[in-house]
Amino acid sequence: MVNVAVDVMGGDNAPAEPVKGAVIALGENKEIRVYLCGKKDVVEKELGKYQYPADRVEIIDAPEVIEMGEPPVMAIRKKKDSSIVRGLNLVKEGTCDAFVSAGSSGAILVGGQVIVGRIKGVERPPLAPVFPTDNGISLLIDCGANVDARASHLVQFAKMGTIYMEHVLGVKNPKVGILNIGTEEEKGNMLVKEAYPLLKNCPDINFIGSVEAREIPKGTADIVVCEAFAGNVALKMYEGVGSTMIGALKETFTRSLATKLAYLLVKPALKKTLKRFDATEYGGAPLLGLKGLVVKTHGNATHKEISTSIIQCVTFKEQEINRKINDTINMLDDQGA
Structure with a gap:
């Protein structure tokens, strides 16, 4: 059984979407038990809308909520009964294998390190979202946890990302690229120039060199390594262009009767493409390198994203990702990587 704590109070669509996502995950995988963290009366009210296996649901009363604008460190220290802190403590204590939340990114990143703790040898846990490309999917690591990263951190990011892509997402021998302003080895800022040879000489990484931002949607690299500032900018730009394109298509197809009729013809193919x-x-996005799994969804996550995140926790545990990260990182340290 895989025990997953779910933050019911976090995100724009709480509590409805987190609870619905948890119920869907329970229906799709009978090896999951969920611990719903939130205000008890609120959780019970939402659960009352569904039929669910009561023996695989626990309600963890968490009367406090960490709001999006609160200073993360202070919030984690003061709001011990918040849904985020209660959920992270369940992972720390070993009651749960994972924690899934759409709540405050800062609180989750701080709480993950302070409460759950890092695997021995891991210098900085990176946030690693998956995004769609022409070739399927790619991993962007780091996209929000470490703005001031060092070259050694990027090497660890690449190694942890490789383990995650291979064993959770099924991409064998994933290609690793470092985000840069050009493909030439001598280009980039000091961080990229220092990290490049370390990645190039790491035998356990399938390093393909520098990757420009325009190559990211093409899936040139399965794993794009960068520090969090560049990664977050790239990710938000990617998401922004996508939503803008969808809005433009909607405006075009609703402009006149002719365009509405045209939409009916292309609707099946368009929906299939947009789903990709x-x-x-x-x-x-998992926060890799912690002693337990912590997953941060989008703040506006729907039940679909939350249920998928919960279900992926099963693969994470079955594939012993943290053991593999521990073994690999400490092996790299022993070799002086």
Whole structure:
């Protein structure tokens, strides 16, 4: 049985979507038990809308809520009965294998390190979302946890990302690229120039060199390594262009009777194409390198993204990802990588 704590109070669509996502996950995988963290009366009211296996649901009363604008460190320290802190403590104590939340990114990142703790040898846990590309999917690591990363951090990001892509997402021998302003080895800022030879000489990484931002949607690299500032900018730009394109298509197809009729003809193919590029199909972003799994979904996550995130926790546990990360990182340290 895989025990997953779910933050019912976090995100734009709480509590409805987290609860619905949890119920769907329970229906799709009988090896999942969920611990719903939130205000007890609120959770019970939402659960009352569904039929679900009561023996695989626990309600963890968490009367406090960490709001999006609160200072993360202070919030984690002061709001011990918040849904985020209660959920992370369930992972720390070993009651749960994973915690899934659409709540405050800052609180989750801080709480993950302070409460759950890092695997021995891991310098910085990176946030690693999956996004759709022409070739399927790619992993962007880091996209929000470490703005001031060092070259050694990027090497660890690449190694942890490789383990995750291979064993959770099924991409064998994934290609690793470092995000850069050109493909030439000598280009880039000091961080990229220092990290490039380390990645190039790491035998356990399938390093293909520098990757420009325009190559990301093409899927040139299965794993794009960068520090969090560049990664977050790239991810938000990617998501923004996608939503803008969808809005433009909707405006075009509703302009006149002729365009509405044209839409009816292309609707099946268009829906299929848009689904390919829907990031919610792939679940949230794991914070890799912690002693337990912590998954951050989009703040506006729907039940689909939350249920997918919960279900992926099963694969994470079955494939012993944290053991593999521990073994690999410490092996790299022993070799002086």
